[in-house]
Amino acid sequence: MQVEYKSKAANGVLTVPAGQSRQCVPLADQYTLIPRGCHRVEPSEITVKMDTADVPSISFVATAHAAVLKIFSPEPATDVVLQLNFDGQPEENVPLKPVQDESGYVYEHTVYLAEGEVATASAKSSQLLFTPRGPQRLVGEAECR
Structure with a gap:
């Protein structure tokens, strides 16, 4: 640190x-x-x-660690939303903007999870298809990733 x-x-x-x-x-x-x-x-x-x-x-005590979520796409889309669910809290919808890189477009968001904390993330868009389709489980670790 x-x-x-x-x-x-x-x-x-x-x-x-x-x-x-x-x-x-x-x-x-x-x-x-x-x-x-x-x-x-x-x-x-x-x-x-x-x-x-x-x-x-x-x-200083680290209470949560960063987990960077990235979505890669060959095409840009203007309606990509990351749906985040943290244990016991209302769903959070995060609009993502495309950033062009050498291989296409990247949509990026950072979440902070305490060690052992669980969240789910899924991406939605009317313009893009995602693989995997369903929510992905995130588990907080002792280090950033």
Whole structure:
């Protein structure tokens, strides 16, 4: 994971490994730390006062991981909708727009799933046929994919 740090004196990005680690930043009275990457993290931002004798300990916990869903098509369509069902929640309909690439068109959407969380996804369009036709089951993993 990367952590962006901001202060009046310095800004930058640290690459932080999973687990405990020790990171160094330029001297400043206070930093705002913002985790970046493919995870949903708690807290989403934290402000740390550095003007104490003890160096503060900070923890970020990944609560969900990205799963990128892609649909490939040789032709563009203007009515592609991704239907998402998450356990116990109303169906979510996400309109997708085609992006041209070297082999045709790609429709892309990112969902965030906690480890073990289950969702289903299916694509609908009056202009395209999809394989497989039915809903696809998604299971949250410990890493982004």
